[in-house]
Amino acid sequence: MPPAGAAPLVRWREAHFPRAAPWHSAQGAPPPGRVLPADESLSRDAAYRLARGGTALLWRGDYPGAGRLLRELGSRAAREPSPAGSPPGSYAAHRAARARRAAARGALLVLLGEDLGLDLPGAPDVRRACAEAYGPVRGPMVVALSELLGVLGAHQWRRTGVVVPALGARIHPHYGVFPPTRGEYVRLVAEAPLPAATAGGARRIAFDLGTGTGVLAAVLARRGFGRVLATDVSPRALACARDTMGRLGLSARVRITGPALYPEGRADLVVCNPPWLPGDPRAPLDAGVHDPESRMLRGFLNGLDGHLRPGGEGWLILSDLAERLGLRAPGELRELIAAAGLRVAGRLRTRPGHPRSRRRADPLHAARAAEVVTLWRLAPDRPRGRAAGRRGSPARRRTGE
Numbered sequence: 001m002p003p004a005g006a007a008p009l010v011r012w013r014e015a016h017f018p019r020a021a022p023w024h025s026a027q028g029a030p031p032p033g034r035v036l037p038a039d040e041s042l043s044r045d046a047a048y049r050l051a052r053g054g055t056a057l058l059w060r061g062d063y064p065g066a067g068r069l070l071r072e073l074g075s076r077a078a079r080e081p082s083p084a085g086s087p088p089g090s091y092a093a094h095r096a097a098r099a100r101r102a103a104a105r106g107a108l109l110v111l112l113g114e115d116l117g118l119d120l121p122g123a124p125d126v127r128r129a130c131a132e133a134y135g136p137v138r139g140p141m142v143v144a145l146s147e148l149l150g151v152l153g154a155h156q157w158r159r160t161g162v163v164v165p166a167l168g169a170r171i172h173p174h175y176g177v178f179p180p181t182r183g184e185y186v187r188l189v190a191e192a193p194l195p196a197a198t199a200g201g202a203r204r205i206a207f208d209l210g211t212g213t214g215v216l217a218a219v220l221a222r223r224g225f226g227r228v229l230a231t232d233v234s235p236r237a238l239a240c241a242r243d244t245m246g247r248l249g250l251s252a253r254v255r256i257t258g259p260a261l262y263p264e265g266r267a268d269l270v271v272c273n274p275p276w277l278p279g280d281p282r283a284p285l286d287a288g289v290h291d292p293e294s295r296m297l298r299g300f301l302n303g304l305d306g307h308l309r310p311g312g313e314g315w316l317i318l319s320d321l322a323e324r325l326g327l328r329a330p331g332e333l334r335e336l337i338a339a340a341g342l343r344v345a346g347r348l349r350t351r352p353g354h355p356r357s358r359r360r361a362d363p364l365h366a367a368r369a370a371e372v373v374t375l376w377r378l379a380p381d382r383p384r385g386r387a388a389g390r391r392g393s394p395a396r397r398r399t400g401e
Helices: 044-052 063-079 091-105 127-134 145-160 183-191 215-222 235-248 284-288 292-307 332-339 365-370 386-391
Strands: 009-014 017-022 034-038 055-059 108-112 141-144 162-164 169-171 205-209 227-231 254-257 267-272 308-319 342-350 373-380
Touching: 009 034, 009 055, 017 141, 044 055, 044 063, 044 091, 055 063, 063 091, 063 108, 063 145, 091 145, 108 145, 127 145, 141 145, 169 215, 169 235, 183 215, 183 308, 183 342, 183 373, 205 215, 205 292, 215 227, 215 235, 215 254, 215 267, 235 254, 267 292, 292 308, 292 332, 292 342, 292 373, 332 342
Parallel strands: 034 055, 055 108, 205 227, 205 267, 227 254, 267 308
Antiparallel strands: 009 017, 108 141, 162 169, 308 373, 342 373
């Protein structure tokens, strides 16, 4: 048994000798129970049979060969038919297919050395990317090649950054933090009319709940809020948001805190961009898309009235993709708003500019093509204008077309 707190070991035999190394998974996946060394001499058919049967493959060939096999494993898993009874084109079937593909790809492993380097012919230098993603851990350790490729991709994002036109700057997302590549929700926050109660310059306070990279907190600071409190449950997101504020020179005005959803006190404006789809996340970046049982959405709505200054507003940025996929009933969001004692003071809407799907059978294509992202301006309901408040003011519509 490994000592308490020690990483579990991956064990295999190589050249008739037993070998072992610590296992590492950023997703918290358990170590594989059976591991075989593999190289180019293993046929793709045999590799896929082993992977689908639960045997992991520790790659000992060259790095380009590992990439080719990884693509083959994913492609074969994607071609497998859905289980009998799965509704064709449904989001559940789509997620099941993605999970099957991820499991097949996750069966291909590599061994990182003491310095987190990858000692395979033709391999790039992965040490800096691994140090950024994994922190002060030391090797050797076994990781899934698919995870390592995600680490390398995140390193590139972090190095070059993502251009955010609403800020006139770049945001540099860290590994495991959702990048602000969909600019429509940032644009809505940058353009929405501020509540009248926010007049007061340096005295204005805003909250950004679930800040991620900190992009919306930075937008609020640039819009003149004297103090912005940004929260997140993820340590990676908190570190990324602090880095963002340092790069933009906003550290003195934006305080990053967590893991509670709401900070203490009240604000003139509370902004929340929760994950847009109800459901359980299956990977670190999934937490930016899936909200289990809509807990974050409900937490924001139910806590808003108690965290607003007089005349303040809450801004909820949410896509209608969940309704279009049948994951949230039509009208359910308005019911949640009313149940929290809130009214709709106004709405701004936009259509995201999705690139066209390359796959005609993409089950999400139709929903994405019709998707609308809305900024809901919410305020505490009052006994007198209750009915009118629930009807809301005429919606202002903005399109990204």
